[in-house]
Amino acid sequence: MPVKNRLLTGPKIWLQRHAQVALASLGRLAGNHLSSLMTCSVVGIALALPVGLHVMLSNFQSISGAWDSGASISLFLKRKVTDGEAGSLAEKLRLHQRIETIQLITRESALKEFQRLSGYAEALEALDNNPLPALLIVQPKADYTTAETAQRLVRELRLLPEADIVQLDLQWVRRLQAITVIAQRAVVVLATLLGMAVLLIVGNTIRLEIQNRRTEIEITKLIGATNAFIRRPFLYTGFWYGLFGGVIAWLLVAVSITLLSGPIANLATLYQSAFDLSSLDFSTVFTLLLGSAMLGLVGSWLAVGRHLSSIEPS
Amino acid sequence: MIHFDNVSKRYPGGHTGLSNVSFRIEAEEMVFLTGHSGAGKSTLLKMIGLLERSSAGQAHVNGRNLTRLKKRQIPYHRREVGMIFQDHRLLHDRTVFDNVALPLVVAGLGHKEIGRRVRAALDKVGLLHRERAAPIILSGGEQQRVGIARAVVSKPPLLLADEPTGNLDPELSREIMELFIQFNQVGVTLLIASHDIALINRLNKRILTLSAGELVGDNPEETRNAG
Numbered sequence: 399m400p401v402k403n404r405l406l407t408g409p410k411i412w413l414q415r416h417a418q419v420a421l422a423s424l425g426r427l428a429g430n431h432l433s434s435l436m437t438c439s440v441v442g443i444a445l446a447l448p449v450g451l452h453v454m455l456s457n458f459q460s461i462s463g464a465w466d467s468g469a470s471i472s473l474f475l476k477r478k479v480t481d482g483e484a485g486s487l488a489e490k491l492r493l494h495q496r497i498e499t500i501q502l503i504t505r506e507s508a509l510k511e512f513q514r515l516s517g518y519a520e521a522l523e524a525l526d527n528n529p530l531p532a533l534l535i536v537q538p539k540a541d542y543t544t545a546e547t548a549q550r551l552v553r554e555l556r557l558l559p560e561a562d563i564v565q566l567d568l569q570w571v572r573r574l575q576a577i578t579v580i581a582q583r584a585v586v587v588l589a590t591l592l593g594m595a596v597l598l599i600v601g602n603t604i605r606l607e608i609q610n611r612r613t614e615i616e617i618t619k620l621i622g623a624t625n626a627f628i629r630r631p632f633l634y635t636g637f638w639y640g641l642f643g644g645v646i647a648w649l650l651v652a653v654s655i656t657l658l659s660g661p662i663a664n665l666a667t668l669y670q671s672a673f674d675l676s677s678l679d680f681s682t683v684f685t686l687l688l689g690s691a692m693l694g695l696v697g698s699w700l701a702v703g704r705h706l707s708s709i710e711p712s
Numbered sequence: 713m714i715h716f717d718n719v720s721k722r723y724p725g726g727h728t729g730l731s732n733v734s735f736r737i738e739a740e741e742m743v744f745l746t747g748h749s750g751a752g753k754s755t756l757l758k759m760i761g762l763l764e765r766s767s768a769g770q771a772h773v774n775g776r777n778l779t780r781l782k783k784r785q786i787p788y789h790r791r792e793v794g795m796i797f798q799d800h801r802l803l804h805d806r807t808v809f810d811n812v813a814l815p816l817v818v819a820g821l822g823h824k825e826i827g828r829r830v831r832a833a834l835d836k837v838g839l840l841h842r843e844r845a846a847p848i849i850l851s852g853g854e855q856q857r858v859g860i861a862r863a864v865v866s867k868p869p870l871l872l873a874d875e876p877t878g879n880l881d882p883e884l885s886r887e888i889m890e891l892f893i894q895f896n897q898v899g900v901t902l903l904i905a906s907h908d909i910a911l912i913n914r915l916n917k918r919i920l921t922l923s924a925g926e927l928v929g930d931n932p933e934e935t936r937n938a939g
Contacts, residue, residue, distance in 0.1 A: 411822060617801050620763070621862070622791035623818040624784070711763055 416630075423634040434639075437603050441596050441643025445690055446650035448589035452682070453651060455581055457675055471548065473534040473555050474563040481505055484532035487560055491536065496551050501535040508533060531562060593693055596643065600636050600697030608632065608705045616711040625706060632702045633695060640694020644687040651678060713739045713870060713901045714760060719769035721755055721925075729755035730925045732769070737903060739869070742896040744912045745905040747922035753905040756922065757872045760903070761793050762786050774870060791819055794863030798875035800855045802847040808834070808858050809843040815866040833865040837891060853884035860891060864900070871895060873904040877911070885911055 427434040475484055481504040488502045503511075508530040513519040536555065538548055552566045608615070615628055659675040666673035678686075714737040721729035730752045737743050745753050758764040760773055762781065771778040774792055781789060802811050812833055816826045834840045837857040847855055856876060863871055873892070877885035889911065896902050906912055912919060921929030 411820060414823075415820060614803055614805075617803060618814065618818065619787070620761075620790065620795060620801065621815045621818060622787045622789075624787045627787075627818055712758075 419630045420634045420637075423631045424638055426631075427635065427638055434642075437599065437639055438642040438646055440599050441639060441690065441694070442646025442650060444592045444595050444599070445643060445647035445686065446654075448585055448592055449647055449678075449682070449686055450651045450654055451581075451585045451588065453655065453676075453678060455578070455585060458581075459578060460676070461673060471536040471538065471552055471555065472563075472565040473536055473558075473561060474565075475532045475534065475560045476562045477529075477531050479532060479560045481532060483560065484534070487558070488534055491534065496539055496547075497536055498539045499537040501537075503533040503535070505530055505532045593689075596640070596690070596693045597697040597700065600639050600694045601701040603639065604632050604636055604698040604701040605705055607635065608701065608709070612709055615706065615709045619709070620711040628706060629702050632706075633698050636694040636696075636698020636701075637691055638694070640697070641687060641691040643694065644690030647690065648678065648683055648686060713737050713741070713774060714903065715770075715772040716756075717770040717772075719759065719766045719771050721752075721759065721764065722767045728925050729764075730759075730766075730922075733922075733925075733927045734769075735920060735927060735930060737901065739901055740896070740899050741918065742892065742902045743904070743918045743920060744915075745903060745920045745922065746907055746909065746912060747928075748907070750924075751922040752925040753907075753922055754874055755925075757795075757874050757903065757905055760870075760872055761795050762789055787818075791815065791866060792868050792870065794866070794868040794871040796856075796859050796863045796871065796873040796876050798878040800847075800859040802855060802858055802862075804846065804848050806847075807843065808839060808845050808847060808850070811847060811858055812843075812861045812865050815862060819866060829865055830861075833861040836864070836894075837861045852879050853887070856880065856884075856888060857891070860888070864895060868900075870901045870903070873902070873906075875905055875907070877906065877908060882911070889915060 475487070479487075484502060484504060488500045491497055492500050505528050509522065509528050512530060513522055516522075536551070538551055548566055552564050555561055555564045618628055655675060655677045662673070662675045714735075716733050716735050719733045720731045723729060733752075733756065745756060747753055755764060759766055759771060759778070762778060766779060769779075773789070776789060778789075803814070809830055812830045813826050816829060821829075831840060831843070834843055837860055839854060839857055839861065842850065842854065847858055850858065856879075860876070863873075871892070876892075877888050880888065885908065892902055892904065893915070919929065919931045920927060921931075
């Protein structure tokens, strides 16, 4: 009676066999630790680049987000508006639902500041009256700091009878946002290219492994191994290459961030900012490891599909 | 067990491996296949194990029509055909135990069952004490016995052997044949290719003779006993 009919194929045996093959391929990698380490490192370095850029970019976005909310509106009042009227207007606007804070620069204080900073103090003294208007610096509430909503507030302020010129300089914020989008796109393109490189690296390593184990594959086929059985250890090997490559990428990025965080904190204090370089968060690490393991698996799948079927015992 | 009906094998380029070979081997028979080198002995065995496929004719083995067998069914066919080679075809980076266990691992047996059956097979060929050894340190005769243990460990109903004693001295050859006879006595069908005419004649079994790809002789044991 053939073995097939007596074979036990419960889910338990299936799991046990997969665990065995997974561990066996891990053991094989540990056996050639130097070449395995080299392959994993190549994968790791290739992945560390886009992941590192992604972390840098999200840090940059969190800073530029803070700049974004710094976009304030300069409301220059007509010159006939007195400092007293300006003060009551400021009080009135403070109650506006879209406005966070109002800073009043009276005609008086504007003149003093101008005298102090411009160096035209004597020339100004010669004037009969103060040529400078009062200025309200309006800081919109956090929810209204996008270019569009801030613009709407600007239009509203222009309708005030006291308003002369209302300025919102968002051009630089918009440019920054456009640059950020380009950088994000560049990271995606880079990640795609390097992901393909990882596929090729793992695929090529598995191809060489298949060549080295050609005799073993032939003999195993000879005694009735299915293609799935022969494929399995190579797929696990690819999976491990990817996973350990991902771990190496993670370590590389984490070490780089640690090395950079000191100088960056230093720079931030020079800008009176408490900016703290954030490291890899859990979801990024999870995505990195899952993605790299999948890349390894797919890379070995491509190699196995191409090369295993050509090996037949003779 | 084996039924060939006008089976031919032509290789690309015009070389003929087998031409119009017809024979029938019943279950529990022990048959020798002989002929000069290049007569087609190996080709015939390879076709039974589906290492090669026929170009024409019908071949049935163990109730399967080999000409119609799909590629993905080949592994399951091979599990029912134990194959023994002159060059042993052992895996040299694994122990004797692991080599013999391979067919059972491939078939998906549990750990305990594998251990039990491998030891039984090694005991049968007299190598139980060498189960932890690497095949490379064994003698030629011992390596051949490991190959035999691997072929019988999954208890296939049919055993094929291609020049199993080709590299062995007469004493070891006799021992190997003795093993084959024991397997045959418990119901295994055997087809053994060999050109060791003296040894074959002593065993007094049915002999198929190939010459240039054609079956030129089929001597059942009874006729030779009579003659």
